[in-house]
Amino acid sequence: MLSLSDLPDLPAVPDTVKTTLSFAWTAYIAILAVWIVLQKRSPLSTLSWILSMAWLPVLGFGVYYFFGPQRMRRQRIKRIRSHANLYAKSDFANLRTLSDHAPQHLQQMGLLGHATCDIPVSTASDVRLLVGGAQTYNALFEAIRAARHHVHLEYYIFEPDKIGTALRDLLVEKARQGVKVRLLVDALGSKRLGKRFFAPLEAAGAGVGLFHDSRIGRRLRPVINFRTHRKIVVCDGEVGFTGGLNITDEEDERTRPDAYHDVHLRLEGNAVRWLQMVFMEDWVYATGERKRRTAEDFDKLLRPTVVGEHAVQIVASGPDSAYEAIHRMVLAAINGAVRRVWIATPYFVPGSPTLMALTSAALRGVDVRVMVPMRSDSRIVSAAARSYFDELIEAGAKVWEYEARMLHSKTMVFDDDCGVVGTANFDNRSFRLNYEICAFVYGPTLTVPLGAQFERDLRKSVRVEADRHLPAWQKLFDATARLFSPLL
Incomplete structure (x- = not known):
């Protein structure tokens, strides 16, 4: 039986080759670091991408090339x-x-929508x-x-x-x-x-x-x-x-x-x-x-x-703009609400800003309700959504799972002043990566029928309780899915 000592020695790598490879590696990391830094992500995200491509150069570069950039120059x-x-x-x-x-915060929202996507309040x-x-x-x-x-x-x-x-x-x-x-x-x-x-x-x-x-x-x-x-x-x-x-x-x-x-x-x-x-x-x-x-x-x-006679603002957003118009408008609406924030969405994967806005609203006594499908067409998104439920419930928000069918509605009701229907889900992909469009209708024109529909859907939903007991494997799967939230 051969031992390692019986194997022939490998030829020594010339110093010039070592120097060349070292220089190429350093240049590769430096160029990629500049590329990633210029994307202006959060410091933690930027560092994570740089380290992933340093340790897994081929795989890391491939993943970042297709999924990393957040903006398009159009x-x-x-x-x-x-x-x-x-x-x-x-x-x-x-x-x-x-x-x-109109309430001051609605006037401010109208100005915000105009500033972020060049579309004023219309009728x-x-x-x-x-x-x-x-x-x-x-x-x-x-x-x-x-x-x-x-x-x-x-x-x-x-x-x-x-x-x-x-x-x-x-x-x-x-x-x-x-x-x-x-x-x-x-x-x-x-x-x-x-x-x-x-x-x-x-x-x-x-x-x-x-x-x-x-x-x-x-x-x-x-x-x-x-x-x-x-x-x-x-x-x-x-x-x-x-x-x-x-x-x-x-x-x-x-x-x-x-x-x-x-x-x-x-x-x-x-x-x-x-x-x-x-x-x-x-x-x-x-x-x-x-x-x-x-x-x-x-x-x-x-x-x-x-x-x-109905005040309507069309809000469009996409990766060709750094303003994230729909994201900003939703945050402004949540922060301005004093009575209710009702959200129906098929994919609920909030980022830190929206999660903090929702929990803050609930903590100050706003009626925050979130409705998601009980059986989603995306298992990983559904798992990621569940990982946020406890934080919402602990802050005083209410979470329902719609069980009749797959819920695909993308609606929001803020007080009696603003109703939203559009294409944006409540997740990072819709707020930052996709080209989306929403109609913000100010006044009771849309909040009345949207609120009534939301309440009808509640009757076909099951409320998520704070003391629910999930198996350990489910908690692990949900927490792991949450790690992929920025890509969902």
Whole structure:
């Protein structure tokens, strides 16, 4: 039997090679450290990334390359905004601001939203809460059928199933009637769509765009981690939709009794102009159509419409901005609430700022309620969410798990003054990494129906108790899942 002493000696590594490798290693770490430091993360996060790539160079670099960067430089959009005059200042006089009689913190929120995403408080002549797939899809199809000039759609998930095919066929019909149809879908979320599905649309003259094409050979780094999670539909610049529902049978209770439970929002009036603006920015960015159009064409699409009585602020955020507009608005709303903060979300993974805001609100006597699904479609996210329940409950907040179906609603109610419906989940990915959009409706217009719906959902939920007894393995799994919160 051979022993180690019987093995031949390995050739000595020349000093020049050692020096070269040492220099290359030092340069590698220095360059990566500069790259990571310039991302301006928290000190602990920055140090963790640097150490991970120093000790696991190949794996660490690969993970950071795809998932580490938090911001995108989308300077093209800024140039397009300026050239196309999307923010025609002369139109601001037609936009309503919050009344001087509105609570001071709401006025401050309006200013904050304007400062962080360049969208002021506007108005809507009609605000309608849509509950479930049947209501939402019926209203959506009705608005599209009535469109005369254009139909713009942007979705994270668009499936080639029953509802998706029906909507595709309706869009083909409208395009053949001369209505300008533009459909923008996220390349990853709608990965099941192929050329065969799009062919009838393109043959009818409709425009189809993929947001951050994730196919091999494309620019991979930004497309992996930065997705458009927005759901926007605009018909003739007069009727708009946004909210939690994608285009999929999984959200249509007419097709599936166990469909996701979700809500959407239908708007009419001037606020739709800002849904249009966000869509056009994303469309131009994804397709480059601006090169083939004039600024005047964009101005026509963004013309002011009916001034209504409901104060609405469209808030958009994404990795192309360092302001985290939706995140800041949610924090401002929680900190300004004096009576209630009711949150329904499918994915609850709060960061330190939002967790502290919620617990602080509960400690000062605000009625803080958080509703999440009992059976989530993401086991790791559900586990991470459970790891935060004790902190909330100990501070006086109440947590419910919706057990009827998979809860997919993304709604918030703050006092009787502000109701929110949008695409953002209550997690790091929505607040920092995804392109998201929410409608903040000031006054009782939305808080009344949202509050009533929240209470109806409570009757189908189970309250999480502070003294619940979880097995040791469950506690360990939940705590481990929490470690991945920044990526969830």
